[in-house]
Amino acid sequence: MAILTIEILNDSGAARSYAVFSAPPEVRFENRPVKAHPCAWLVFDQTPAGGRVTSTFSESVYAFLNWPASLAPGVVVQDNSYVSADPRARDWIPVVQERDHFAFGETIQDRSAYGTFSLMTDEHVTAQNQVVLGVAKFGDSSLAVPIACFVGQPHGLFEIKPVLKFHVVEGTYARGEVIGLDGPGDGAVVDFTGKGDVKAVVTHHADGTYTVQYGPN
Numbered sequence: 001m002a003i004l005t006i007e008i009l010n011d012s013g014a015a016r017s018y019a020v021f022s023a024p025p026e027v028r029f030e031n032r033p034v035k036a037h038p039c040a041w042l043v044f045d046q047t048p049a050g051g052r053v054t055s056t057f058s059e060s061v062y063a064f065l066n067w068p069a070s071l072a073p074g075v076v077v078q079d080n081s082y083v084s085a086d087p088r089a090r091d092w093i094p095v096v097q098e099r100d101h102f103a104f105g106e107t108i109q110d111r112s113a114y115g116t117f118s119l120m121t122d123e124h125v126t127a128q129n130q131v132v133l134g135v136a137k138f139g140d141s142s143l144a145v146p147i148a149c150f151v152g153q154p155h156g157l158f159e160i161k162p163v164l165k166f167h168v169v170e171g172t173y174a175r176g177e178v179i180g181l182d183g184p185g186d187g188a189v190v191d192f193t194g195k196g197d198v199k200a201v202v203t204h205h206a207d208g209t210y211t212v213q214y215g216p217n
Contacts, residue, residue: 004192005199005217007054010047013206018044019173021184022147023165025135030156035181036148040173042139055140061162062144067102068130077146077176082136085117097124116161125152146176164192168202188212
């Protein structure tokens with residue numbers, strides 16, 4: 001499994017705050033496309049002029065659920081529960097109501113399309129019950145942070161295909177903060193697809209532009 005690094009060099013001439021968002025995964029529910037809200041993943045507040053901030057992480061992702069929860073820009077999503085979700089192992093994971101809460105059931109491998117993992121919901125996983133599902137990832141904190149989320153739907157199969165593309169933007173966000181479906185706006189795009197172990201150095205220049213250079217980790 002590839003080990004990846006994002007390093008941000010603030011060459012803008014002033015202190016800046018940065019956030020890293022994952023590009024949303026491809027999500028389908030019962031073969032219908034579902035749009036996932038991006039969530040702030042890595043956050044670096046007040047990086048000084050000339051300063052560098054770095055995070056090293058793996059390809060691994062996790063399925064998460066949050067209940068009760070709302071889903072709107074500005075909301076900070078917490079993961080009440082998360083479980084490893086391996087697209088290479090084609091994980092299939094049930095999401096069920098257990099007495100007074102929601103939980104993941106036992107993972108079964110080799111039941112999803114290659115490169116995806118699946119969440120099979122029971123009849124209680126509804127918007128009315130305020131169930132939010134999504135993808136989480138470890139980065140610059142000791143807990144998996146939500147990177148994309150969507151409202152639960154009942155009695156059906158979510159198929160989720162994670163991506164290895166990230167957006168670096170200027171701004172102040174909380175980890176897990178939801179933004180609009182149109183994404184975080186202008187910044188740098190870091191695409192690790194097919195690159196193996198690699199480091200991406202993102203430089204923020206004084207004219208507001210960004211450059212991305214890839215090299216050995």
